[in-house]
Amino acid sequence: MNDEQIAHFKAILxxxxxxLMEEVDRTVSHMKDEAANFPDPVDRASQEEEFSLELRxxxxxxxxxxxxGKSIASIxxxxxxxxxxxxxxxxxxxxxxxxxxxxxxxxxxxxxIKEKHLNK
Numbered sequence: 001m002n003d004e005q006i007a008h009f010k011a012i013l014x015x016x017x018x019x020l021m022e023e024v025d026r027t028v029s030h031m032k033d034e035a036a037n038f039p040d041p042v043d044r045a046s047q048e049e050e051f052s053l054e055l056r057x058x059x060x061x062x063x064x065x066x067x068x069g070k071s072i073a074s075i076x077x078x079x080x081x082x083x084x085x086x087x088x089x090x091x092x093x094x095x096x097x098x099x100x101x102x103x104x105x106x107x108x109x110x111x112x113i114k115e116k117h118l119n120k
Contacts, residue, residue, distance in 0.1 A: 001081045005092065010075050012099050017068045020061050027058055067100040083107050 031051060038044040074080040081090050083104040090104045103111060 001089070001092070006075060006080065009080065009095060009099055010072065013068050013072050013075070016099070017065060017072070020065055020068075023061060024058060027054055030054075064100070070102075071100045085111075 031054070034047070036047070038047065071080060081095060082088070083090055084102045085107040086104065088104050090101055094101055094105055101108070
C-alpha cells in the first residue's frame with residue numbers, strides 16, 4: 001500500500017472514531033436531559049427500554065472504537081493492511097468495505113467456516 005492509500009484509510013478511521021465519540025457525548029446528554037421518574041409504570045418502562053437499547057448500541061460502538069484504535073495503531077506501526085493470520089496483504093476493496101479488517105478474505109472465510117462447525 002502506498003502512502004496516499006495509508007493516509008486515506010487513516011483519515012477514514014479518524015473520522016469514524018470522531019463520529020462515534022460525538023454519539024457517546026450525545027447519548028450522555030440525552031440520558032441526563034430525558035431522565036424522568038414517570039409515575040405511570042408503562043411510561044417508565046418505555047423510557048427504560050429506550051435507554052437500554054441506546055446503551056446496548058453504545059456498548060457495541062465502544063467495542064468498535066477499540067478496533068478502530070487498534071487499526072490506527074497498526075497504521076502507525078506500519079502493519080496496517082496485512083492479515084494477522086497468514087501475513088498476506090488484505091485487499092484494498094476489503095479495507096474500503098471494512099477499514100478495521102485484520103484478516104484477508106480467505107482467512108476470514110475459513111474462520112467463519114470453523115465457527116459455524118463449532119457452533120453446531
